[in-house]
Amino acid sequence: MSAETAAGPVASGPVPGALPIALDALGGDLGAAPNVEGAVQAARAGVPVLLVGERTRLHAELGRHTGSAGLPIEVIDAPDVIGMDEHASDVRGRPEASINVCTRLVKEGRAAAAVSMGHSGATMASALLTLGRIRGVDRPAILTHLPAQGGFTTLLDVGANADVKAAYLAQWARLATVYLRVLEGQENPTVGLLSIGEEDHKGSALVLEAHALLRELHGLGHGQGINFYGNVEGNDIFKRTTDIVVTDGFTGNVVLKLAEGEAKVLLGWVKEALSSDLRSKLGGLLVRTRLRGLAERLDPGTYGGSVLLGVRGLTFIGHGKSDARAVKNAVLRAARAHEAQLVPRLEAAFGAS
Amino acid sequence: MSAETAAGPVASGPVPGALPIALDALGGDLGAAPNVEGAVQAARAGVPVLLVGERTRLHAELGRHTGSAGLPIEVIDAPDVIGMDEHASDVRGRPEASINVCTRLVKEGRAAAAVSMGHSGATMASALLTLGRIRGVDRPAILTHLPAQGGFTTLLDVGANADVKAAYLAQWARLATVYLRVLEGQENPTVGLLSIGEEDHKGSALVLEAHALLRELHGLGHGQGINFYGNVEGNDIFKRTTDIVVTDGFTGNVVLKLAEGEAKVLLGWVKEALSSDLRSKLGGLLVRTRLRGLAERLDPGTYGGSVLLGVRGLTFIGHGKSDARAVKNAVLRAARAHEAQLVPRLEAAFGAS
Structure with missing residues (x-):
């Protein structure tokens, strides 16, 4: 060797x-x-x-x-x-x-x-x-996974493209659909478009245009089509409302770093709360193993990094x-x-x- | 009456x-x-x-x-x-x-x-x-507070304007500075521009333009000036790297809803971990009061809502x-x-x- x-x-x-x-x-x-x-x-x-x-x-x-x-x-x-x-x-x-x-x-x-x-x-x-x-x-995107209720949410783009066109988002939805099909065995994963309201008419100009393109892709044949759920909001990511969340690389990068940063701070607060007095310390000792499992679940390393699709x-x-x-x-x-x-x-x- | x-x-x-x-x-x-x-x-x-x-x-x-x-x-x-x-x-x-x-x-x-x-x-x-x-x-913005290390981070716009111009961000930085001065007694609060890299040259076209405007405002007289820190990233919000984080209403709304949604899911996981077996349940009982304090800290209602500035x-x-x-x-x-x-x-x- x-x-x-x-x-x-x-x-x-x-x-x-x-x-x-x-x-x-x-x-x-x-x-x-x-x-x-x-x-x-x-x-x-x-x-x-x-x-x-x-x-x-x-x-x-x-x-x-x-x-x-x-x-x-x-x-x-x-x-x-x-x-x-x-x-x-x-x-x-x-x-x-x-x-x-x-x-x-x-x-x-x-x-x-x-x-x-x-x-x-x-x-x-x-x-x-x-x-x-x-x-x-047109443009490759970085796809990653975030821990979420009952599994993980697949998010892209998380930083390859700060400024995007609606057509990119539609292509990324297709790439991510094939990715989950091939790697996770999810035959028909749902796709959500990140926006600031569930209603179709809400969102930025980019989101409105992308929404229409994703709607078109919905229902095409198995090879090209996607399973478009509609718009999702920030809170849907951890709720795992959809398997895939598609967004521009600016918003996606902010989401990824915020999610990781918040998990870190919140777990720190939990640990702090569990060592604030004798009673809490004793309780903290009893729940230590379980909390370690939770920390591991929240560790970005658990999901094996991001892929450039x-x-x-x-x-x-x-x-x-x-x-x-x-x-x-x-x-x-x-x-x-x-x-x-x-x-x-x-x-x-x-x-x- | x-x-x-x-x-x-x-x-x-x-x-x-x-x-x-x-x-x-x-x-x-x-x-x-x-x-x-x-x-x-x-x-x-x-x-x-x-x-x-x-x-x-x-x-x-x-x-x-x-x-x-x-x-x-x-x-x-x-x-x-x-x-x-x-x-x-x-x-x-x-x-x-x-x-x-x-x-x-x-x-x-x-x-x-x-x-x-x-x-x-x-x-x-x-x-x-x-x-x-x-x-x-030019455009009013919604300002809100997010719990963060050692206090809270002030974030705007969280949803009034999905599509923005760089000049709006500069105006919002000034509005938020006066707001914290008047309401929180912070004489010279720091302002961060939300981006996807700390370096000045990273970010979307909007962020690059806004960065230059904020840089100009930095160092003007007390009445008009702001204390511009530079670019911040998603993880800086909970770290409280700056007192104020300014961003467009699309990104800000996603951040707000993600932050609230993640806190909810994470606290749920902590509670779940504390009731998974007898040992954890006993520990959970001992730390219950402390965790309730944490939940209250994370409750959006604690900060008295958002203000339209x-x-x-x-x-x-x-x-x-x-x-x-x-x-x-x-x-x-x-x-x-x-x-x-x-x-x-x-x-x-x-x-x-």
């Missing part, structure tokens, strides 16, 4: 199930440690991983995991990295940047997917430049503060998306239009 | 402190009961109230409160009411609709403020039509599901805004421009 190129035995064959996941191994706020540990966990679960980044650092980090030598993990040297404070457009002139190496491995069929906890703008830019768009998709290749974007568990979940989700042939199925759905 | 007109002793004098609050007494999802009970509580706290609505129903409801006869409460008959399912524009042709009677009482100087838990669009429309805009304000008269808009406590808090807040001369001080600030 630990070959310095991707030409090792793992990546040599075209067998889809055995293709490794290319992990941008120095990406994210926490550096190599959680990425490498997450890769080790994913490899132990049977998913081969290409660790892309500065060779010596990655080997050193790998060396800290005893027993990792027998795992399907390779290191691919990429001396350059796009820092969190650099511009997304910097990916253009830097072919050796780790994220560019990851997306190129996908493009060349040597990796099943690119996964990065690093600069999300750079990851998007690299995927777009290297992999290109699915025919019929609409590019011709699998690209997963994780939280900058992802721990090893979140990295592992993202890698496993990427492998599952590859096995389920997500990209070909998205292309087929749009090819029918 | 119970005079049928507003020409009673309470409303006859121009003494600001003694002017009653006009309450749209049948407004809201729960009808007369919480409005009348809230009015009784406010009157007991020393704030005179005009109950505006269908006379017989209001007298009947008032009759259920023993001891209310001696309180400074009058009933003003308004046979018509704008239903929750009617259009906001319906206020135009219906002068006897309760919300129109309320705003007219303010316009005529017979009430200090209009307060409604009813149709918020109709309340806005009525206030705009009857009271007009403050000079220099930018019209020439005080107008408060409450949650449709407001209980008596929320109604009382909104009435008390309205009285405080009147005593503090909020509208004249807003006019003075804009007059200086």
